Amino acid sequence: MEYIKSKVRDVMDFPKKGIVFKDLTTVFKDPRAMHIIGWDLSQLYRDKGVTKVVGIESRGFIGGSILAFELGAGFVPIRKPGKLPADTIRASYGKEYGTDTIEIHRDAISEDDIVVIHDDVLATGGTMAAAYELVKSMNPKQIYINFIIELGALGGRANLPAEAEVTSLITY
Numbered sequence: 253m254e255y256i257k258s259k260v261r262d263v264m265d266f267p268k269k270g271i272v273f274k275d276l277t278t279v280f281k282d283p284r285a286m287h288i289i290g291w292d293l294s295q296l297y298r299d300k301g302v303t304k305v306v307g308i309e310s311r312g313f314i315g316g317s318i319l320a321f322e323l324g325a326g327f328v329p330i331r332k333p334g335k336l337p338a339d340t341i342r343a344s345y346g347k348e349y350g351t352d353t354i355e356i357h358r359d360a361i362s363e364d365d366i367v368v369i370h371d372d373v374l375a376t377g378g379t380m381a382a383a384y385e386l387v388k389s390m391n392p393k394q395i396y397i398n399f400i401i402e403l404g405a406l407g408g409r410a411n412l413p414a415e416a417e418v419t420s421l422i423t424y
């Protein structure tokens with residue numbers, strides 16, 4: 253984990269003043285870090301029977317796809333409004349910098365699914381809470397929540413549903 257941490261780039265005042273942005277492009281461009289992320293993420297869910305990994309646009313698509321591939325699961329995108337072509341459901345939420353809406357295809361998850369929802373960074377938890385609400389409305393058997401990085405000082409975990417099992421590879 254120290255190796256991954258050493259590859260995370262802190263960008264000050266992005267996308268606005270006062271935010272320390274955890275930039276993972278410097279992790280993803282490193283072959284060894286990519287390999288470690290794929291292995292460590294998948295080890296968390298090996299025995300859980302996961303059938304779908306839901307990734308949140310856009311940085312959640314990277315780790316989410318790797319995790320889906322490693323687990324032999326399908327991948328489902330959650331996207332910003334107007335990007336998904338078929339019938340969608342949507343949720344709105346506040347985040348560390350601004351307000352946003354996300355969408356998922358209405359037929360993306362079935363009641364037989366065991367789902368991991370993945371994003372790169374847990375900040376306030378608003379994005380993931382909205383994603384959870386969308387996935388939950390489709391009644392899968394089980395929902396796990398996963399991040400590469402958790403910004404502990406922002407207390408985002410408290411904004412996530414108590415019944416969800418939340419796991420992060422790295423906590424700051």
Ligand code: AMP
Pocket residue numbers: 271272273274275308309311346347348349371372373374375376377378379380403408
């Ligand atoms: P939140 O809803 O506050 O938990 O924000 C999570 C989303 O915003 C994730 O998709 C992150 O990629 C992004 N994000 C928020 N704050 C940061 C940060 N300080 N560094 C990197 N990404 C962030």
